[in-house]
Amino acid sequence: MVELDLLAENRELDAMEEAEIRSLPVNLISFSKFQASMQWQKSRVNWLREGDANTKYFHGIMSSRRRHNSIVSLSADGNTIDSVADVRKVVFDHFSNHFRKVSRGSVDIGGLNFKTISELDREGLIKPFLLDEIKAAVWDCDSYKSPGPDGINIGFFKDFWEILKIDLLNFFSEFHRQGILSKGLNSTFITLIPKVESPQRVADFRPIALVSSIYKILSKVLANRLRQVVGSIxxxxxxxxxxxxxxxxxxxxxxxxxxxxxxxxxxxxxxxxxxxxxxxxxDWDYLNDVMTNMNFPTKWRGWIMECITSASASVLVNGSPTDEFRFERxxxxxxxxxxxxxxxxxxxxxxxxxxxxxxxxxxxxxxxxxxxxxxxxxxxxxxxxxxxxxxxxxxxxxxxxxx
Known part of the structure; x- marks a missing residue:
């Protein structure tokens, strides 16, 4: 382009030279798009090749994510809290109070005309658990989502399915009979995801529950059963x-x-x-009343209430869990x-x-x-x-x- 500009200063350009100078901006834009596409593909190749390996690239990604999600200070009651212990206390107090039961009086829903599930659907909800539906639930879960307090992701169960499947089936059979989850099985990590660019308050974070792997599989099986009937009610x-x-x-x-x-x-x-x-x-009592009015079986309601009322949680603050608290709602x-x-x-x-x-x-x-x-x-x-x-x-x- 520079050469053509210099020529144009000394003489008139011929038709071919004018056509060439008109095409240069178009070619430049195409080349820029090509370079951008190559860089994007290269970034994807880097991630596929190195993103989940013990490499400098992987640790760079993790360090960047950790810096983005870290909580250095918080604003609470008009004060800035920046000590590690105080930040942890503010976060713990916020969520332990947030999930505490609020007394607002009972809601009378007896006069509302709820749809009810059929007898066939009632039987389907509480039938014995089958190995095929447990396996389907496992394979329906993401293999590498962040694990809960047990530190095990669902990919572990897929990799060692032949070894673990009988133990899983025994767990489901016991839950079907007793309807009780053993202590610690329903523990939860709450991870905090920033909702804004520079979060200042606890309310600027979105709490996401990381449940244990066994509970997630159970919950997925129950959710798949509920999915089949919820459209009718x-x-x-x-x-x-x-x-x-x-x-x-x-x-x-x-x-x-x-x-x-x-x-x-x-x-x-x-x-x-x-x-x-x-x-x-x-409110859990309200939810139980709704299920009662919808004609859900007593056994099913017992399972659901066990799943939600036995839960406890610790909040992850910069990767470290706070003290545990019980959910009340x-x-x-x-x-x-x-x-x-x-x-x-x-x-x-x-x-x-x-x-x-x-x-x-x-x-x-x-x-x-x-x-x-x-x-x-x-x-x-x-x-x-x-x-x-x-x-x-x-x-x-x-x-x-x-x-």
């Missing part, structure tokens, strides 16, 4: 975690409502509710059962909204001119979109329903 307003449904379905319905309201100049209310720390705040993010149990808990709110509509306390939005459909809410796991006509009575009804 959870309303169509819920679009997450259910076979045959997608969160995108709810999003498309919401977009259709907004488009129609704009097109036909209809006034409406759309109120998005993101239940703060929704999994963490699930909530569902652990990282437990395979938790998404499905949360759907059962959230079904109560769906029925409350339906009840308010049937009692004419809340007026839903009506979409469509021929055979209109009334929609009062859409649920996306722990997010809920409330939809109705624009009125103060609807605002008051929503406030009463949410409180």
């Amino acid at each position: 959870v309303s169509q307003s819920q679009s997450a975690f259910i076979k045959g449904r997608q969160i995108l379905d709810g999003i498309l319905i919401a977009n259709e409502i907004v488009d129609e309201a704009k097109r036909e100049n209809k006034e409406l209310i759309m109120f998005k509710v993101d239940f703060e720390k929704a999994y963490d705040s699930v 909530g569902l652990r993010q990282g437990d395979p059962l938790s998404p499905f149990l949360f759907l059962l808990a959230a079904e109560g709110f769906h029925l409350i909204m339906d009840s308010m509509v049937s009692m004419r306390l809340f007026t839903p939005y009506s979409i469509g001119s021929h055979n209109p459909v009334n929609i009062s809410h859409l649920q996306f796991a722990d997010d809920t979109l409330l939809i109705g006509t624009k009125s103060w009575s609807n605002i008051r009804a929503l406030k009463a329903g949410l409180i």
Whole structure:
């Protein structure tokens, strides 16, 4: 390009030279893209070759991740805490208090019209565990996810399946008979993932539970059984975690409502509710009542309550666990059962909204001119979109329903 520019200063360029100078920027862009692609592929090759080996590259990745996730100081009660012992105490106090049971009085759900599971589904939930379904659960888990307090990842069970399978089957058979988890089997590490670039408070971290490998396999088997029946007892307003449904379905319905309201100049209310720390705040007695109203077998409810009430946790602060505390409420993010149990808990709110509509306390939005459909809410796991006509009575009804 420089040579052509110099030529252009001394004489007029011919047609071939002008075409060449026009093509140079395009070629430069193509070359830059090629270089970027090669660097990206090289980075992937490095990771595949060295990312999980005892190499300088691997330790560099680990050191970078450790620096990113390390907690040097925290802000608490207006003060900056920077000593190791005090940081650990702040983290421990926060989570041990956060998962403590909150007394708000019992919620009466006896009048709500819950769907119930069939007798065939009841039998399927509590039938004896089979080796094939245990193996399917093991192979369905990621082999190299971070292990819990036992230090064993699921890949270990896959590698030594032929040796361990009978012991695993015996464990499941014992759990089927007794419904009890031995002490320590349901211990948990809570790892803290930063939600913001420079976290200052404990609330700036997302707690993820690392459960023990044996418990994870048990939870996965139970979750797979629950997955088969949950679609028949959870309303169509819920679009997450259910076979045959997608969160995108709810999003498309919401977009259709907004488009129609704009097109036909209809006034409406759309109120998005993101239940703060929704999994963490699930009341166990309420969840058990919901399962009772849905006609879950007593044996199954006993298994589920054992899985959630026997749990204990230590928080990992810079890789070192704090003292242990017992959970008194909530569902652990990282437990395979938790998404499905949360759907059962959230079904109560769906029925409350339906009840308010049937009692004419809340007026839903009506979409469509021929055979209109009334929609009062859409649920996306722990997010809920409330939809109705624009009125103060609807605002008051929503406030009463949410409180």
